[in-house]
Amino acid sequence: MAVYERKAQVGEGTYGKVYKALNTVSNQMVALKKIRMEAERDGFPITALREIKLLQSVRHENVVSLLEMMVEKSSVYMVFEYVDHDLVGILTHPTFSLEHKHVKDLFRQLLDGLAYLHKRGVLHRDIKGSNILISSSGQLKIADFGLARFYNKHKSTIDYTNRVITLWYRPPELLLGATAYGAAVDIWGAGCLMIELYGGRAVFQGQDEIQQLEAIYDVMGTPTKEMWPDFEKLPWYELVKPAEEKPSQFVKKFDRHLPPCGLDLAAQLLSLDPSKRPSAAVALQHDYFTKEDPAPVRPTGLADLVGEWHEFESKRRRREKNQR
Numbered sequence: 659m660a661v662y663e664r665k666a667q668v669g670e671g672t673y674g675k676v677y678k679a680l681n682t683v684s685n686q687m688v689a690l691k692k693i694r695m696e697a698e699r700d701g702f703p704i705t706a707l708r709e710i711k712l713l714q715s716v717r718h719e720n721v722v723s724l725l726e727m728m729v730e731k732s733s734v735y736m737v738f739e740y741v742d743h744d745l746v747g748i749l750t751h752p753t754f755s756l757e758h759k760h761v762k763d764l765f766r767q768l769l770d771g772l773a774y775l776h777k778r779g780v781l782h783r784d785i786k787g788s789n790i791l792i793s794s795s796g797q798l799k800i801a802d803f804g805l806a807r808f809y810n811k812h813k814s815t816i817d818y819t820n821r822v823i824t825l826w827y828r829p830p831e832l833l834l835g836a837t838a839y840g841a842a843v844d845i846w847g848a849g850c851l852m853i854e855l856y857g858g859r860a861v862f863q864g865q866d867e868i869q870q871l872e873a874i875y876d877v878m879g880t881p882t883k884e885m886w887p888d889f890e891k892l893p894w895y896e897l898v899k900p901a902e903e904k905p906s907q908f909v910k911k912f913d914r915h916l917p918p919c920g921l922d923l924a925a926q927l928l929s930l931d932p933s934k935r936p937s938a939a940v941a942l943q944h945d946y947f948t949k950e951d952p953a954p955v956r957p958t959g960l961a962d963l964v965g966e967w968h969e970f971e972s973k974r975r976r977r978e979k980n981q982r
């Protein structure tokens with residue numbers, strides 16, 4: 659049986675801590691994700707069970723691998739392959755920066771992973787930087803399936819609770835109260851990350867649901883009946899009606915950061931109407947990937963980074979800096 663030697667905490671999450679540890683038998687580094695049991699009155703947490711079941715059914719180079727489960731002193735851990743960095747850590751690194759050819763490679767890997775998940779009928783539902791792991795050889799892996807669900811990909815949508823997805827990456831249909839949605843929610847998150855990869859910061863930063871919708875409208879413009887016919891049917895449409903019509907500022911805001919085809923793809927991914935967002939598979943065929951320079955190149959420079967860069971350490975470094 660494997661014996662794990664704990665090295666350091668690398669994450670602090672919604673339902674447990676994540677530790678870096680060494681498998682002393684295989685000499686392989688792993689991440690141990692502890693499943694928080696205290697709050698559970700009815701036995702094993704259902705969200706964790708869901709994550710385990712989902713992860714056991716997927717295998718792809720751009721999706722993190724669950725190696726095994728471990729029980730230790732009445733704690734249960736998911737054991738993952740260890741990945742040195744996450745996207746928040748990389749994007750907030752004090753000196754390292756990604757070149758455009760690297761950004762394109764990482765974004766292609768993200769869409770490859772999403773295309774695979776969506777083909778298998780898996781919705782991730784929490785696409786954001788801290789859930790995107792990046793190895794020192796520049797390989798990207800989608801992680802954190804805590805909110806993921808199987809969905810029926812033959813029907814376009816299915817009913818869920820509405821409260822999912824970190825605010826900044828939440829698509830307009832969810833902010834307007836939709837409980838029936840599909841893969842397009844992950845595509846919105848991917849669109850947000852694409853802009854973030856180029857611009858270095860999250861595109862839409864609201865403090866609450868109303869502000870989040872405003873932040874989206876400020877950049878993408880307010881929706882019209884022509885561009886999003888179903889928009890007026892959404893549950894909270896009347897409650898959060900924009901006070902005035904706004905035109906899109908998207909091109910003006912981002913044509914400095916993105917190349918022309920990239921800008922066009924990002925605009926499609928960030929269509930207000932979810933039915934207008936291309937699937938991950940279709941996005942991969944866009945001229946941005948197939949025609950526009952530069953061609954994607956693996957960010958091998960990550961191998962020279964000293965240390966490991968995750969959101970957790972980035973936050974700690976920021977705290978320390980603020981205290982000084």
Ligand code: ADP
Nearest residue numbers: 669671672676689738739740741744788802968
């Ligand atoms: P949650 O956000 O639900 O707590 P995550 O699975 O996102 O759980 O893990 C929290 C953090 O731990 C991630 O943002 C990442 O920085 C780190 N982490 C997660 N999985 C790994 C892994 N396999 N290797 C290295 N770090 C990881």
Ligand code: MG
Nearest residue numbers: 671788789802
């Ligand atoms: Mg997470």
